[in-house]
Every structure is written in structure tokens, then in C-alpha cells.
Amino acid sequence: MPHIRVILTDIEGTTSSISFVKDVLFPFARKRLPAFVETHNDKPQVQHWLHEAAKEAGFIEASRQEVIELLQRWIDEDRKSTALKALQGMIWKEGYEEGEYRAHMYPEVAARLRAWRNQGLSLYVYSSGSVPAQQLFFGYSEAGDLTPLFSGYFDTQTGPKREKASYERIAAAIDEEPARVLFLSDVIEELDAARDAGFQTGWLIRGPQALPVGPxxxxxRDFDTIEP
Known part of the structure; x- marks a missing residue:
């Protein structure tokens, strides 16, 4: 296989536990959402994403309360909505800055990311969370500020993570041959799409899960076992 020059990584289930997002970040955003919308509704960026959420839901006209309830339902459903992710990221920013939590990192991740960077590899993130939310996640991690390690971030504005074209856009954006990019994820459908775009892939199966036969x-099992 061609020599790897770039590592593109997912977050949930890959660098960090799914439970942190599901059990900490989602409930925090759900609880804070009504007050956040009421107190930030005059900000153009918030207005834009509220409008985009209403449009995505097919609302011709909707009250502020209807949009809030819609967004809370989408949080419960873990809907991959760009508008929802953008608003969640703004709310999470307040939580990080207030010291409500720090982003979970698996024990070996920070050291391995630093080692790869020192080897000359370029590191990027591709997650369904918005780019600002990704930057907060790695900026306020349990392992400290990891943002200097990354060369860039991609979210669903690039495209859905289970579509080949999204990975083709990423390769074009970073000006790299797809075969020299290693994509890491715990979701096989994402890995399939990345492989179809010509990327090399790594399937993270952490913890006690049984390993598949003929994957x-x-x-x-973790980042320490990856040798790009």
C-alpha cells in the first residue's frame, strides 16, 4: 500500500467514548437550549441556524417554541442535522468555558497523535459535530489542548459521512492522494465510503467487543496498535 501521509480521524468511538457525547454533551445542550435561544436569538448566526432547522423540518412558519421543541427532539434522536450541530456547538462552548466538563479521550490517544505529528504526518478530523464543536472538543480535552496537532477539520457541511463523495471532497480540499490518507472510525459504513473513495482505512473496535471474522x-483495538 502507498505510504500514509495523512491521518483523518472520527471522534465518537474512535478518539473518545460515545458515552461522553451521549451522556454529558447531549443532555447539557438539551437542557440549555431554551434559555440559549431566548438570550441569543438576536445574533445573526443563531438566527441563521434556527431558520435552517425550520427549513429542514419543512416548516413554512414556526414559533420560537416550536423550533426549540423540534431541536430537542432531534437531540433525542441524534439527528445528523448541520443546523442542530451548529447550535449544539455554541451551547457546548459555554459549558467548556464554564468548566462544566472536559472532553473524554481514550488513554493512548493524545500521545499517539503527538507521535504521528512528530513523524511528519498531517492530522485532520471528520465528525458529524460542527467544526467549532470539534475544535472545542480537542481544545478542552482531558489531555489538554490538542488543537495545535491538527491541520484542519471537516463536518457534515462537507457531506454525509457514509457517502463516497464526502471523502473525495476532503482529499481535494487537503490536496492529497486518497491512497495516502488513513481514515479511522468505529462505523463500518463510514469506512466503506472512505475505501470506495480510495482511502486506506482502520476500524476501531474498542473494549470487550468480539472481533469480527474476516473483517x-x-x-x-486502540491507537497504539496502528502503525501508519
Missing amino acids: RHPVY
Whole structure:
């Protein structure tokens, strides 16, 4: 296989536990959402994403309360809505800055990211969370500020994570041959799409989960077992 020059990583289930997002970040955003909308409704960026959420839901006209209830339902459903992710990121920013939480990192992740960077690899993130939310996540991590390690971030504005075209856009954006990019994720449908775009792939299966027989992608228990 061609030599790897870039590592593109998912977040949930890959660098960090799914439970942190599900059990900490989502409930925090859900609880804070009504007050956040009421106190920030005059900000153009908030107005834009509220409008985009209403449009996505097919509302011709909607009250502020209806949009709030819609967004809370989408949080419960873990809907991959760009508008929702943008608003969640703004709310999470307040939580990080207030010291309500720090983003979970698996124990080996920070050291391995630093080692890869020192080896000359370029590091990027591709997550369904908005780019600002990703930057907050790595900026306020349990392992400290990891943002200097990354060369860039991609979210669903690039495209859905289970579509080949999204990875083709990323390769074009970073001006790299797809075969020299290693994409890491715990979701096999994302890995399939990345492989179809020509990327190399790594399937993170952490914890006590049984390893699959004859997996479609190289399988790793943690970042320490990956040798790009």
C-alpha cells in the first residue's frame, strides 16, 4: 500500500467514548437550549441556524417554541442535522468555558497523535459535530489542548459521512492522494465510503467487543496498535 501521509480521524468511538457525547454533551445542550435561544436569538448566526432547522423540518412558519421543541427532539434522536450541530456547538462552548466538563479521550490517544505529528504526518478530523464543536472538543480535552496537532477539520457541511463523495471532497480540499490518507472510525459504513473513495482505512473496535471474522477493514483495538 502507498505510504500514509495523512491521518483523518472520527471522534465518537474512535478518539473518545460515545458515552461522553451521549451522556454529558447531549443532555447539557438539551437542557440549555431554551434559555440559549431566548438570550441569543438576536445574533445573526443563531438566527441563521434556527431558520435552517425550520427549513429542514419543512416548516413554512414556526414559533420560537416550536423550533426549540423540534431541536430537542432531534437531540433525542441524534439527528445528523448541520443546523442542530451548529447550535449544539455554541451551547457546548459555554459549558467548556464554564468548566462544566472536559472532553473524554481514550488513554493512548493524545500521545499517539503527538507521535504521528512528530513523524511528519498531517492530522485532520471528520465528525458529524460542527467544526467549532470539534475544535472545542480537542481544545478542552482531558489531555489538554490538542488543537495545535491538527491541520484542519471537516463536518457534515462537507457531506454525509457514509457517502463516497464526502471523502473525495476532503482529499481535494487537503490536496492529497486518497491512497495516502488513513481514515479511522468505529462505523463500518463510514469506512466503506472512505475505501470506495480510495482511502486506506482502520476500524476501531474498542473494549470487550468480539472481533469480527474476516473483517472488511483492518481492525485495531486502540491507537497504539496502528502503525501508519
